[in-house]
Amino acid sequence: MLNTVYRLVEPRRIESEFSDIDVNGDSVLVRPTHLSICNADQRYFQGTRPPEVLKKKLPMALIHEAIGKVIYDPAGDFEPGQKVVMVPNTPMEEDDIVAENYLRSSKFRASGFDGFMQDIVAMRRDRVVAVPDGIDDYVAAFTELVSVSYHAINRFDRKAHGRRNVLGVWGDGNLAFITSLLLKKRFPESKVYIFGKHEYKMDDFAFADETFFIDAIPEDLRIDHGFECVGKAGSGTSINQIIDYINPEGCIAALGVSEDPVPINTRMILEKGLTLYGSSRSSADDFRHLLQFYKEHPEVVDYLSSIIGEIVEVRTIKDMTHAFDADIQKHGGKTVMVWKK
Ligand SMILES: NC(=O)C1=CN([C@@H]2O[C@H](COP(=O)(O)OP(=O)(O)OC[C@H]3O[C@@H](n4cnc5c(N)ncnc54)[C@H](OP(=O)(O)O)[C@@H]3O)[C@@H](O)[C@H]2O)C=CC1
Ligand SMILES: O=C(CO)[C@H](O)[C@H](O)COP(=O)(O)O
Ligand SMILES: [Zn+2]
Structure with a gap:
């Protein structure tokens, strides 16, 4: 089957390319419908990653946040027209200890291999998760x-000791909003x-117990x-402030994510006996459990709808460029491309 892939060939330049999809394989064929732009996509589109990284990774189709509709499943697990979310992380091996999103062999869409800016995406079936009825498409994206x-x-929850009276989230953007919302739901007693830095952004965190400007945190x-x-x-700067x-x-x-190494106050990490750990990406099971969580807590989906930002209908490559430009100029929220291809 003939497919079109929209690849970033150099910063700000997207080109379409035809490719062939093997309909005799086991892949589930999905037509993307709603694609959401991540900061990682912008770092490629705007060319803010180092030249050697761009040279290695481009040309590449961007976008690793998307939902779509199944058009064909050779095994019949998914119905044609079924709404699904596509999981960008693609593990190539199993490991008893290391989670799939930390295995160095895993491939991640839009970071080394093609993301979801395609007319049809051939997905490994364990990377496709059905979206429950009633969940807003823009949030699902x-x-x-x-x-x-x-x-x-x-x-x-696995790593931290049990005293969780006060949890602090640094940042006032989308990731901070989502993390603090899920924390409040999961640990209502905390x-x-x-x-953060911006009053107009922190005003949206209505569920939080307190908000503080980073230059006016009470001493005690x-x-x-x-x-x-x-x-x-x-x-x-934020990790050092957390340490304080x-x-x-x-x-x-x-x-x-930082492109450059950042200096961290290790002396106080030692003196306070702190644990600093990284957390990156997610697994297919995280998607499955999260969608179940949405079913049980529809109010979370309602809260998340408040960070839907720009909605851009995309029919042409010019529309794609417009979506990335609208996203970079926005004051906040998630930009969603409605894929009308
Ligand atoms: N670990 C992972 O798997 C993932 C990581 N990310 C990364 O997470 C980061 C945040 O993403 P996102 O929320 O979308 O980004 P945003 O840029 O929307 O949010 C960051 C916000 O924090 C503010 N800020 C800047 N400096 C400080 C500070 N010292 N203390 C508190 N707030 C500060 C920024 O203000 P201002 O703009 O004025 O500087 C901005 O409003 C990005 O680096 C992104 O790439 C995203 C997705 C997944
Ligand atoms: O956005 C992310 C996950 O949602 C990660 O930050 C992203 O995967 C980092 O990828 P890259 O190394 O290509 O910047
Ligand atoms: Zn991302």
Whole structure:
């Protein structure tokens, strides 16, 4: 079957290319319907990754957050027209200890191999998860980003000691919003504090117990555990601020992506006996459990709908470029491309 893939060939330049899909294989064929833009896509589109990385990874179809409709499943597990979320992480081996999203052999769509900017995506069947009825399409489109927070919180629950009176989330963007919302749902007895830069963004965190500007944190404030959801150079400053305000033996989750190494106050990590751990991406099981969580807590989906930002209908390559430009100029929220291809 003939397919069209829309690949970024160099920063800001997307080209279409025909490819062939083998309909005799075991893949589930999915037509993308709603694609959501991640900061990682923007780093490729705007060319802010180092030249050697761009040289190695491009040409490549962007987008790793998407839902679509099944058009053909040779095994019949999925009905034609069924709404599904596509899982970008694709493990190539199994390991008893290391989760699929940390295996160095795993492939991740839109970071080394083609993402979802295609007319039809041939998906390995274990990478396709049915979307339950009644979940808003625009929220479902960024299930992957929410699954990252879901995964990070499971890691936190396994690693952190049991005193969880105050949890601190650094950042006031989408990842911080989602992480703090899921934390509040999962640990309703804990106070969830937000530490950010922008009043208009922190105003949206209505479910949080307190919000603080990072340059006006009360001297005597303490948190038991912290989550860094900032990225870039702010990763370093926020992790160091968490180290300043965290109680001894607390855990710090690093989620933000920085292109450059960041200096961290290791002396105080030692003196306070802290645990600093990274959390990246998610597994197919995280998607499955999250969608079940959505079913049980529809109010979470309602909260998430408040971060739907720009919605851009895409029919042409010019529309794709427009969507990335609209996303980079936005004040906040998730940009969703409605794929009218
Ligand atoms: N671990 C993973 O698997 C994933 C990681 N990410 C990464 O997470 C990071 C956050 O993503 P996202 O929420 O979408 O990004 P945003 O840029 O929307 O959010 C970051 C926010 O934090 C603010 N900020 C900057 N410095 C600080 C600081 N020192 N303390 C507190 N807040 C600060 C920023 O303000 P301003 O813009 O003014 O600087 C911005 O509003 C990115 O690096 C992204 O790539 C995303 C998805 C998955
Ligand atoms: O967004 C992400 C997951 O949702 C990750 O930050 C992304 O996978 C990082 O990839 P890359 O190494 O290509 O920047
Ligand atoms: Zn992402």
